[in-house]
Amino acid sequence: MSYEREIESQAGAITFQSSDQDLNEGFVWAKRQALEYAHFGEDPVGLWYEAALPAREAFCIRDVMHHSTGAAVLGLRLHTKNMIMHFAENIAESRDWCTYWEINKDNVPAPVDYESDEDFWYNLPANFDIIDASLRQYLWTGDIYYLNDSKLLEFFELTLNEYTSAWDKDGDGILEYYPEYGRRGLATFNEAGHQPLMGGDMIAAQIAGYRAFVHLASLRGQTETAEVYAAKAQDLEQRYQQEWWNEENGRFFGAKLQDHSFVTGYNAEGTFLPLYYGAVSDPEKLHKALEDVKINRVANVEGKTYLPDIFYRYGQNEEAFNELKELVNPSLERRDYPEVSYCMIGSMAAGLMGITANGASVIRTLPRLAHSLKWAKMGNIPILDRNITIKHTENTESTLTLQSGKPFVWKAAFPVNAETLYHNGIAALTQQETTEGGEQICFISxxxxxxxxxxxxTVPED
Incomplete structure (x- = not known):
């Protein structure tokens, strides 16, 4: 059996069942739909999945990075790795250190977004999004490619230095856009309406990219380099939380316009993506920002796929579950857009089931079940070169099986502040943590x- 056929034979082994039949049917649909978009080496570009408008037969940076968790859950981590490799190797000085925004199955830039190195579509948060996704892929898969590959490391270095300098004309540390750029160098992922000097998501993506680089550099033992970019991330976060906060409206400004005035209204990606990237740590402002997103939501289906990620990240289980249910609703307009199926799978694993890993030998679970969901079980989960099954009953019981792979440490966490948990019926003292949303959780290893x-x-067995 060829390498590609072996990958294909193992793809989509993931299973899911729960007390919610609509969610179960939605999972079956999402898995089938996502796998229909996966390609296994029959094209010049190699392993890839569709991450753009389906008719384009292509993948763009933003979509791939957002697909990536769901793809890993589906057994397509090598597809993501191949696509990230193509983006990394195409960074070029002639494009002011941009790579190609969108690459098609023939391994060339998609013609709809690329005419020449002087005329092409590019959203400037993209390079930082690649760094952030590279860390997330490392943590889930344990693939040392993300730590050691020379081309990828070169991409990181060029992004943090030459790319940032090229697009930060005013030298304030934040990349910006000017009208004379045309479609080349948009400083936001919000592609509707005006093109601002910069969006709130531009700063947030930089913060996330810097922090991801810090984590990866620290794992490589590059302590001094990590400290430099940790300070840059901290500075940008402080500036965002202070300078971009709109006290009158109780929200962050979504963008800064060309005249340096701020957009005061809700501004889609410029408003909700900073929460996705974890750019807000001030508890009061975080709470108000989340409430703002709850009220205003997202109009397009691409943006809607981020909402479960955001709400689960901050412990908003009911809101996240409602968004998941909307994504699986057969009546959802443009439900066939690839991001819907991939991101639903990813949100169910990382959000609903609360599965995370450390890139080595620790896997954490934290049940995030809504009140109406009595139990949920996910099986054949590929993570850290292992396969596991996890079942949560409400948010009080978890059962885990290592189906295959080397021993690991299960960090069994629960959204309660308790001194004792019960492992196979035996009391065990817990450790406590505080989540990004300010929630107290406890765990045992x-x-x-x-x-x-x-x-x-969380309670003793009868």
């Missing part, structure tokens, strides 16, 4: 070997 099943609960 359990060593799990192949074939073993472990049960942890």
């Amino acid at each position: 359990v060593e799990v070997s192949e074939g073993e099943t472990h049960h942890v609960s």
Whole structure:
């Protein structure tokens, strides 16, 4: 069996069942739809999945990075790796250190977005989005490509230096756009209406990119370099939270216009993506920003796919679940857009089931079930070169099985502040953490070997 056929035979092994039949049917649809968009080496570009308008037979940066968690869950991590590799290797001085925004199956820039190195579509948050997604892929897969590949490391370095300098004309540390650029160098992912000097998502993507680079550099032992970019990220976050906060409207400004005035109204990606990127740490402002998104939501289906990620990230389980249910609703307009199926799978695994990893040998689960969802079970989850099954009953019990792979440490967490959890019926002292949303959680660490099943609960068994 060829390399590509082996990958294809293993793709889509993930399973899901729950007490909500609509969600179960939605999962079946999403898995089938996502796999229909996956290609297994029959094209010149190699392994890839569609991450743009379906008719284009192409993948663009923003979509791939947002698809990437769902793709890993579906067993398509090598597809994502191949596409990130193509983006990284095409960064070029002739494009002011941009890469290609969109690449098609023939391994050339998609003609709709590229005429020449002087005329092409590009959203400036993109390079930082690639760095952020590279960290997330490393943490889920443990693939040291994201730590050590020379081309990818070169892309990181060029982005943080030459790219940033080229597009930060005023030298304030934030990339900006000017009308004479045309479609080349848009400083936001919001593609509707005016093109501002910069969007709130531009700053947020830079913060996330810097922080991801810090994490990866620290893992490589580059302490001094990590400290430099940690300081840059901290500075940008402070500036965003202070200079971009609109006290009168109780929200962050979504963009700064060419005359340096701020957009005061809700500004879609410029308003909600900073929450996706984790750019807000001030508890009061974070709360108000989340309430603002709850009220205004998102009009287009691409933007809607971010909402479960955002709400789960900050412990807003009911809101996240409602958004998931909307994404699986057969009547949703443009539900066939690839981002819907991939991101739904990703949100169910990382959000609803609360699965995260550390890139080595620790996997954490944190149940995020809505009140109406009594239980949920996900099986054949590929993570850190292992396969696991996890079942949550309400938010009080979790059962995990290591189906295959080396032993690992299960960090069994729950959204309660308790001193004791019960591992296979035996009381165990917990450790506590505070989440990004200010929620107190507790956990115990359990060593799990192949074939073993472990049960942890917040209450003693009868």
